[in-house]
Amino acid sequence: MEIDIQAMAKRDRYLLMTNMIVPRPIAWVTSMAADGTLNAAPFSFFNVMSATPPVLGISVGDWKDTVRNITETREYVVHIVPEEMAEAMNITAIEFPPGESELPHAGLTTFPSRKIRVPGIAQSPIHIECRYRDMIKLAADGEENYWVMGDVVHVHIDDAVWENGRIRYDLLKPLGRLGGSWYTRIGEETLLQMKRIRYADWKEGKVPDRASEKA
Numbered sequence: 001m002e003i004d005i006q007a008m009a010k011r012d013r014y015l016l017m018t019n020m021i022v023p024r025p026i027a028w029v030t031s032m033a034a035d036g037t038l039n040a041a042p043f044s045f046f047n048v049m050s051a052t053p054p055v056l057g058i059s060v061g062d063w064k065d066t067v068r069n070i071t072e073t074r075e076y077v078v079h080i081v082p083e084e085m086a087e088a089m090n091i092t093a094i095e096f097p098p099g100e101s102e103l104p105h106a107g108l109t110t111f112p113s114r115k116i117r118v119p120g121i122a123q124s125p126i127h128i129e130c131r132y133r134d135m136i137k138l139a140a141d142g143e144e145n146y147w148v149m150g151d152v153v154h155v156h157i158d159d160a161v162w163e164n165g166r167i168r169y170d171l172l173k174p175l176g177r178l179g180g181s182w183y184t185r186i187g188e189e190t191l192l193q194m195k196r197i198r199y200a201d202w203k204e205g206k207v208p209d210r211a212s213e214k215a
């Protein structure tokens, strides 16, 4: 199959991109409107942009409440979605009108942040406090996407998923996004460990075996 992506209808292009680029992590974002309304929404056009400086990026289609809040009040919290919070996360994706918080609808409660005013979601074990850094507008065919970057200023991790300085993926069970309405889960049985290969070892034919072990 050869696909001329530029000739595609917008909807088909979206389906292709979201079917190919998988699995995607989900940023579950809380942000605050100027009037104090707390907003929550998931974004899977999301990743770490840089570790030093620590910067996260999300891409938001249209001028949604989240972008308006982040650019106005300049603070937000990115959460990782544990599998058991999948349904609650999905409720926060409903287009509630501005002024109406998604949190009570999804049965979510707040957790105070350390360095910013916007609180996090108590039911998520990982809270990444961010301050707005920059935004790049990507526009074509009457569509607008806002690529929002934020500096990570503080991180909270629930001790229940933290062991020896590492996150236990098998306990966190982060939800991943596929195309359409599909998601993927991470559990002990799906983990695969594979070590990086140094050039010197490669030359000597030393290639480590795949080793699956508790993360």
Ligand SMILES: Cc1cc2nc3c(=O)[nH]c(=O)nc-3n(C[C@H](O)[C@H](O)[C@H](O)COP(=O)(O)O)c2cc1C
Binding pocket: 026, 039, 040, 041, 042, 043, 044, 045, 046, 059, 060, 061, 062, 064, 065, 066, 067, 089, 090, 092, 093, 094, 095, 096, 177
């Ligand atoms: C799993 C999931 C991932 C999503 N990812 C994105 C995304 O990357 N960008 C986007 O603009 N909308 C995305 N959406 C849709 C938004 O969450 C939805 O439009 C939401 O209502 C926006 O909230 P807000 O208007 O309060 O900012 C996603 C929805 C779901 C369920």
